Amino acid sequence: MNGLRNQRDRQGAVAVEFAIAISILLMLVFASIEFVRLNMLRHSVEQASYQAARKGIITGAKVNNVKQEAQNHLALLNVNNATVTVTPNNIKDDTQIIQVNVSVPVTGNSWVAPVYFFGDITGQTRMLAERAAADMADALPSPTT
Numbered sequence: 001m002n003g004l005r006n007q008r009d010r011q012g013a014v015a016v017e018f019a020i021a022i023s024i025l026l027m028l029v030f031a032s033i034e035f036v037r038l039n040m041l042r043h044s045v046e047q048a049s050y051q052a053a054r055k056g057i058i059t060g061a062k063v064n065n066v067k068q069e070a071q072n073h074l075a076l077l078n079v080n081n082a083t084v085t086v087t088p089n090n091i092k093d094d095t096q097i098i099q100v101n102v103s104v105p106v107t108g109n110s111w112v113a114p115v116y117f118f119g120d121i122t123g124q125t126r127m128l129a130e131r132a133a134a135d136m137a138d139a140l141p142s143p144t145t
Contacts, residue, residue, distance in 0.1 A: 034111060038121075041079065041109055045123035048073040049102040052084065053125040056098040061091050070102050080108050099126045 052070035
């Protein structure tokens with residue numbers, strides 16, 4: 001009889017222990033998911049700036065095409081409110097370096113992090129234009145035989 005009473009008392013303790021343990025476990029799982037989302041967002045911003053810069057280094061590229069390339073990449077991942085800046089403002093045939101900056105606010109692109117994190121995630125890529133490489137090759141002295 002005494003054993004049954006101890007077993008019933010222990011069942012209540014097990015329920016309380018489980019409630020505490022599962023709440024901590026779920027908090028860790030959701031925190032891990034959020035950190036993975038923020039890391040994915042950071043990599044996506046870097047990749048968007050890289051792809052946009054690659055679009056800008058080709059001959060005949062336009063600033064609007066470069067910006068759209070970055071926006072298209074971010075749209076695949078449902079990233080909102082991105083700001084894309086291309087330097088120079090007008091890509092010409094004699095442009096040597098293309099720089100693309102992509103900035104995305106954490107707010108609106110994360111599930112829980114705006115409560116704990118704030119600011120923007122930024123990515124920057126600088127590339128030498130393809131036409132610049134050809135200009136450099138022309139400037140090299142001819143090899144002597």
